[in-house]
Amino acid sequence: MRISLEQTVKLLSKNDKMLILTHTHPDGDTLGSGFSLCYALRSIGKKVNVLCADSISEDYDLITEGYEAEDFEAEYIISVDVASPEMLGRLEEKYGGRVDLCIDHHGSNSDYAKNLLLDHCAATTELIFSLVKMMDIPVTKKIADCIYIGISTDTGCFKYANTTSASHRIAAELIDAGADYATVNRIFFDTKTKSYIKLEKMAMAGLEMHFDDRCAIMCVTKEILEKSKATQEDCAKLAPITRQIEGVLVGVVLREQDDGTFKASVRTQSGINASDLCAKLGGGGHAAAAGCTLHGSLEESKKMLLDSIEEALNDRDNTDK
């Protein structure tokens, strides 16, 4: 059931012993949402924990530092920035069917939770900010850091078209509340790890251009991952690069996974819907950033993807006419 901000505030106020779940391969928005909501609810006396199926990179120390799990039996399950139960990873089995409240901003949300607060704002942390304000909970520096990280990382530091005036207004309040935005942005937008540099070098060396240079595709094989010692975070930074190339409408990074499948990260310019494109291959996401998992060899996976991209480019050409 879709619910409003007001109804969400009522549910959060009424319940206790809450467990907040984030999605796998956790990013700034799911972690920022989960921990800011946890800190806010703890500050009014609730018992709250946060759980993620995967380990959390030290890039997010500003979010997690000082957090300790408390010992209690969870009675109310919340998911944040989790569009579908599969995104819970190994936690899906235990919690996938019993999420009481989902707070999300993905248009592709599969409406799996009992209650769903969904808004197409730039980041789920923007929703958390609204909830915290409506509950009259003070925005501490810690909460401000968490919420800022969500907005900043999901908007490419206020760069992408998903940024709104509301994103900027919230950022202003967070900075006034002490958010350490300069440190956050240096970590996420101005630092390249050595493993990332190696990864980028190897991936760029194999960059392929297709369809009159309107599509750029990079492959990250297990061999490249091993040689570069690249992390998940390193890989996540590659996708936006493909779309930065002048004239490119669809940028793709194909990454080989442990089980031999290929995870595609698709980034598009306006006029091509990445979510629609990936949905045809069993995936989903946002209009400009989406993903899917492909089963087959590298060449087969690439072909499936390129066929879909060609179709999307043709559709776009026909619409333009």
Next chain:
Amino acid sequence: MRISLEQTVKLLSKNDKMLILTHTHPDGDTLGSGFSLCYALRSIGKKVNVLCADSISEDYDLITEGYEAEDFEAEYIISVDVASPEMLGRLEEKYGGRVDLCIDHHGSNSDYAKNLLLDHCAATTELIFSLVKMMDIPVTKKIADCIYIGISTDTGCFKYANTTSASHRIAAELIDAGADYATVNRIFFDTKTKSYIKLEKMAMAGLEMHFDDRCAIMCVTKEILEKSKATQEDCAKLAPITRQIEGVLVGVVLREQDDGTFKASVRTQSGINASDLCAKLGGGGHAAAAGCTLHGSLEESKKMLLDSIEEALNDRDNTDK
């Protein structure tokens, strides 16, 4: 004489036939300031022109499109984002000594104008925004684009420590006024030309790390320049990359020039003064970004530079002790 926003509004209201001067090598802030002020004052019936000593890149089309110089004799001279008369370039001779009003945000402003509105905000366009609002002039989409470009380019898209909550609040108002922020940010922060991609690939392939990976150095030879067809702008984007590498305190790009000498662009993290380092080799610049020209073969030039860098790193280590 230092004046307030209110006094500036009075001067702008009282005067007519105004000429607005920008600085040489014009950037987003000086152009955004000059043209937004021009469009705003023209909208209330003033005669206003903008003048820049250098040509303006087409990257700034959103600012300049539709502008036409009017024919009148200027009676009131304004400079925007111009810290000293020398920054007027070839316009200094005619106008350097007769600037009636300077609107600026540089701490280093030499106080050369009759009246100076100075505030250490992130961008001079933030001051223009305040003036336009105080004069009750509607913020059109055009004016919003100009002001947004100034803030966005001077803050690295809200990334750097100079960003304030006021920058974000103004950005929110500009977006609501129709500023095409997504296009602006794509042009300035999310586009790599094909020549740049080629250049980066070739330069990165030869990236060398020295002194326990605290120094990164890239060489751009004539051969690389020819093969990549890279422009000056492309080369300028390489230097910051060397400093982005994790742990790097000194990043260098050595570029071979037509006369066979090598131009070094040096970028440093805090603790190493780039200007001091380059001064020893006959160059200069700012604390974090400086340059010098080296005479000798690539290997000789590199050695001269590396010797200086080693010295600077040792000095830093000794200071730390």
